[in-house]
Amino acid sequence: MGKLFFYILIALLIYWIIKSRHSKKDADISNQDSVEDTVNCVQCGVYLPKSEAIRQQDKYFCCQEHCDQFLSSSS
Numbered sequence: 001m002g003k004l005f006f007y008i009l010i011a012l013l014i015y016w017i018i019k020s021r022h023s024k025k026d027a028d029i030s031n032q033d034s035v036e037d038t039v040n041c042v043q044c045g046v047y048l049p050k051s052e053a054i055r056q057q058d059k060y061f062c063c064q065e066h067c068d069q070f071l072s073s074s075s
């Protein structure tokens with residue numbers, strides 16, 4: 001009887017580990033979909049992820065070169 005209880009406990013533990021891993025994986029996938037935030041370069045208009053954009057004076061640029069071009073042309 002003690003042995004059977006032990007096996008049930010192991011089975012429950014394995015089930016719990018698999019379940020927790022699955023729910024974590026699902027959360028990661030849904031996060032990637034919702035976090036995707038894009039901005040466009042003020043100089044050339046190309047779209048890129050906000051995390052990769054260069055921010056200058058509340059404007060976004062795809063590269064440092066376009067940032068410099070915009071700042072030199074506006075001043």
Ligand SMILES: [Zn+2]
Pocket residue numbers: 041042043044045046061062063066
């Ligand atoms: Zn650009």
